[in-house]
Amino acid sequence: MDLELRHLRIVRAVADAGSVSKAANLLGLAQPALTAQLKRIERVLGGSLFERDRRGARPTLLGELVLERARVLLPAAKELQDEALRFASTPSVRYRIGATNGPVLGGLVDRLAAERPVTTHTSWSEHELTTMADLGRLDYVLIGACGDSGAPNGSLEWETISVDPVFVLLGAGHRLSEEKELELGDLAGEQWSVTPGDGCFADCFAMACARAGFTPGTIYETDVSTCAHLAQVGRAVVLCQATHQPAAGLVKVPLTGAPLRWRQLLGRHPTAPDPAWVLAQAKAAHADAVRRSPVYQDWLVRNPGFGTAP
Structure with a gap:
């Protein structure tokens, strides 16, 4: 499995929500499904992204690194998508x-x-x-x-x-x-x-x-x-x-x-x-x-x- 933008959105959602269960509710997923997704993402990235206990989920050092990059890449990808849509909606002829x-x-x-x-x-x-x-x-x-x-x-x-x-x-x-x-x-x-x-x-x-x-x-x-x-x-x-x-x-x-x-x-x-x-x-x-x-x-x-x- 290759890392995709949707995987970074999951990592960001868990970090922002502070727990896997809350992130699952926000993403409209069942908690077991989100937990399975998160484990697959961690295998791709080579280590645990969160320390999870009854108090919630806190990013590990690896998780902090991934979050830092995700908070740059995700807005940039959204900006690219918006710009592409604007470009596609402009007249086809340009000088x-x-x-x-x-x-x-x-x-x-x-x-x-x-x-x-x-x-x-x-x-x-x-x-x-x-x-x-x-x-x-x-x-x-x-x-x-x-x-x-x-x-x-x-x-x-x-x-x-x-x-x-x-x-x-x-x-x-x-x-x-x-x-x-x-x-x-x-x-x-x-x-x-x-x-x-x-x-x-x-x-x-x-x-x-x-x-x-x-x-x-x-x-x-x-x-x-x-x-x-x-x-x-x-x-x-x-x-x-x-x-x-x-x-x-x-x-x-x-x-x-x-x-x-x-x-x-x-x-x-x-x-x-x-x-x-x-x-x-x-x-x-x-x-x-x-x-x-x-x-x-x-x-x-x-x-x-x-x-x-x-």
């Missing part, structure tokens, strides 16, 4: 979205979740996400692509959500933080910080610096919060998407001529639900992100051709 770091995911989830359930998976690796979608584990993938680089190969169908410039984040005390716009060459000699990815951005950045006449210094590849910290303390200049919302102590500054561009792409599996509507919601989410960035809005007035795709 499964994967995304790298970008401005669209939050707004898109907010819009889609108003209609149907949404699940998300995030990763720094566009290869991981596109592979998951190719295998049918994701419906949509949100990624960024540098400049005019093509979309990843595979079974997904790709649409452009936006074409954005890359700006820089400077600490509020940086010598250039009050400039309205900077040439990339103005930042020669700086250290740099970027978020990771498996695309060609590092190569594109190196080429842009070469065209500006310098070789970039140390490049710290790290998470968003660490990038922000390095800029705040003056340790690095951060390359960021134009829609990025700077944290306190940071200033976002455009680069003249947009020497680096970033395209937001939406890939979909051929069986993904509501493709036209989801694409429209993704573009609307990006447009919302642009509206939250006065610096980017001001830059777009002087630089048409960028921003949310039509």
Whole structure:
């Protein structure tokens, strides 16, 4: 006999009732039947679970151990059952979205979740996400692509959500933080910080610096919060998407001529639900992100051709 959840319920009932007879009444069983059940459970677990006398039943050390685990496992099993029932009662169609770091995911989830359930998976690796979608584990993938680089190969169908410039984040005390716009060459000699990815951005950045006449210094590849910290303390200049919302102590500054561009792409599996509507919601989410960035809005007035795709 293998240990089952019903056996743990019996052990808990005896412990809570304080006697086998009282537990039998609570469980709607005859006392001999419950006693037999309890003996079988004890044989499976290798020892007595209760000391029984005329005063009732008290857990042994082994019984205390089993009860401790039962009081964790039984509520967890009930929670799983309830969650499964809720899941089964929700609409059968749900949106499964994967995304790298970008401005669209939050707004898109907010819009889609108003209609149907949404699940998300995030990763720094566009290869991981596109592979998951190719295998049918994701419906949509949100990624960024540098400049005019093509979309990843595979079974997904790709649409452009936006074409954005890359700006820089400077600490509020940086010598250039009050400039309205900077040439990339103005930042020669700086250290740099970027978020990771498996695309060609590092190569594109190196080429842009070469065209500006310098070789970039140390490049710290790290998470968003660490990038922000390095800029705040003056340790690095951060390359960021134009829609990025700077944290306190940071200033976002455009680069003249947009020497680096970033395209937001939406890939979909051929069986993904509501493709036209989801694409429209993704573009609307990006447009919302642009509206939250006065610096980017001001830059777009002087630089048409960028921003949310039509």
